[in-house]
Amino acid sequence: MFSFVLPSRNKRTYKRRQKMHFCYTIWFFILFPLSDAETQHACQKFCFCKDGTMFVNCSGVSTTSNLIFPPETEHLDLSNSNLHSVPTKGLVYLWKLQILLLSGNYIYRIEERAFISLERLQKLDICRNKISFLGNSFSVGLISLQELILAYNRLQELHYKSFQHFENLQNLNLKNNNISSIETGTFRSLTHLRKLCLQNNHLHTLHNGVFSMLKHLEVLNLEGNAIKTIASGAFTSLSSLTILNLVQNKIEHIRFQTLLSLQTPETHILLSNNPWFCDCDLQRVFAKLHSVRRLILDDYHNVTCMEPHILRSLPLASVDTHLCVAETVTVLVITFTVLVTVVAAIAMAEKNRKKRTGKHWSDDNEVTYDAHNWASNNYESSAL
Numbered sequence: 001m002f003s004f005v006l007p008s009r010n011k012r013t014y015k016r017r018q019k020m021h022f023c024y025t026i027w028f029f030i031l032f033p034l035s036d037a038e039t040q041h042a043c044q045k046f047c048f049c050k051d052g053t054m055f056v057n058c059s060g061v062s063t064t065s066n067l068i069f070p071p072e073t074e075h076l077d078l079s080n081s082n083l084h085s086v087p088t089k090g091l092v093y094l095w096k097l098q099i100l101l102l103s104g105n106y107i108y109r110i111e112e113r114a115f116i117s118l119e120r121l122q123k124l125d126i127c128r129n130k131i132s133f134l135g136n137s138f139s140v141g142l143i144s145l146q147e148l149i150l151a152y153n154r155l156q157e158l159h160y161k162s163f164q165h166f167e168n169l170q171n172l173n174l175k176n177n178n179i180s181s182i183e184t185g186t187f188r189s190l191t192h193l194r195k196l197c198l199q200n201n202h203l204h205t206l207h208n209g210v211f212s213m214l215k216h217l218e219v220l221n222l223e224g225n226a227i228k229t230i231a232s233g234a235f236t237s238l239s240s241l242t243i244l245n246l247v248q249n250k251i252e253h254i255r256f257q258t259l260l261s262l263q264t265p266e267t268h269i270l271l272s273n274n275p276w277f278c279d280c281d282l283q284r285v286f287a288k289l290h291s292v293r294r295l296i297l298d299d300y301h302n303v304t305c306m307e308p309h310i311l312r313s314l315p316l317a318s319v320d321t322h323l324c325v326a327e328t329v330t331v332l333v334i335t336f337t338v339l340v341t342v343v344a345a346i347a348m349a350e351k352n353r354k355k356r357t358g359k360h361w362s363d364d365n366e367v368t369y370d371a372h373n374w375a376s377n378n379y380e381s382s383a384l
């Protein structure tokens with residue numbers, strides 16, 4: 001019912017907002033008896049309201065998208081309220097709103113600029129809905145938002161445009177979605193982010209720069225994805241990271257450089273429940289990781305081998321000193337073989353040389369001698 005009073009909302013300069021406030025206030029004044037009656041109605045009949053109408057709790061009540069809430073509402077609980085969409089009309093004049101809970105509904109689509117006037121909102125919880133797509137204007141207006149919970153939805157792809165106005169976001173929870181792709185630079189605007197939960201999604205590759213600009217990120221949870229490939233620069237800009245959880249992915253091998261690029265004084269890295277390919281290379285990587293004091297492999301004793309078959313399920317810790325043995329033995333055998341061959345060749349050559357030189361002398365002697373003999377014999381015989 002208020003939408004017709006709203007001026008164009010695409011410019012957000014302070015002056016303009018002030019003007020808009022004034023405009024809204026006038027309209028509220030005019031519409032006050034009506035809106036008051038509605039809110040009274042909502043608070044008395046549907047929802048539980050506390051401290052005047054600052055806390056409005058409609059949780060568990062089947063509401064409709066057309067509900068009107070008191071304009072002074074600061075905390076609004078609309079969880080488990082049978083909602084099929086965000087009640088945008090009801091939210092549009094709630095400038096004081098700080099906490100909005102929409103979890104456990106059936107919301108599958110978020111309208112364009114649904115939260116545009118909620119510039120004081122600090123926490124938005126939309127978990128356990130059916131959202132598969134966040135529009136380009138999803139973040140518009142939410143410049144104060146610190147915590148966003150989108151867990152247990154059906155998101156598949158994340159795009160930069162959906163997140164570009166979350167400049168104060170500290171905590172982003174995207175766990176238990178269906179996310180398989182993150183556009184490069186998606187988190188570029190989230191320079192204050194401290195915790196990013198992406199566990200139980202379908203990520204398979206971490207590209208270079210996927211977490212760029214997250215220099216205040218402390219916790220990155222990627223547990224339970226399908227990550228197999230991690231680009232060596234994927235974690236480069238995470239200069240505050242203290243926990244990196246990569247448990248239960250599809251990692252067979254990791255490069256030393258990939259983890260070395262974490263520059264925090266202390267980063268705890270979790271790597272168990274991956275199908276590690278235990279070879280000499282892996283042994284070397286882990287040996288080097290152990291030697292870097294700032295990288296702490298908390299669950300190293302739970303890191304087990306998947307391949308080669310003979311080592312399956314064995315802890316890497318119990319076999320890692322032997323992994324290069326075979327290689328060393330092979331190298332030794334090859335070296336030994338080469339050495340023996342070379343020595344044999346030299347010996348043969350020497351023998352041949354000796355034999356050849358010896359024969360030459362004696363042959364010459366014999367020939368001379370024989371010739372001499374023959375000559376002298378001949379001479380003797382002819383003389384006789």
Ligand SMILES: *[C@@H]1O[C@H](CO)[C@@H](O)[C@H](O)[C@H]1NC(C)=O
Pocket residue numbers: 057058059060077
């Ligand atoms: C709202 O009320 C429900 C029970 O009716 C309660 O479980 C919930 O915690 C309340 N919400 C808030 C934010 O207090």
Ligand SMILES: *[C@@H]1O[C@H](CO)[C@@H](O)[C@H](O)[C@H]1NC(C)=O
Pocket residue numbers: 154156178180202
């Ligand atoms: C999850 O995403 C995959 C494609 O990445 C799709 O095939 C599948 O149907 C999705 N599942 C759900 C529950 O949306």
Ligand SMILES: *[C@@H]1O[C@H](CO)[C@@H](O)[C@H](O)[C@H]1NC(C)=O
Pocket residue numbers: 272298299300301302
């Ligand atoms: C290792 O695995 C065991 C059994 O699954 C678990 O109880 C323990 O907490 C794990 N340790 C670490 C450090 O993850």
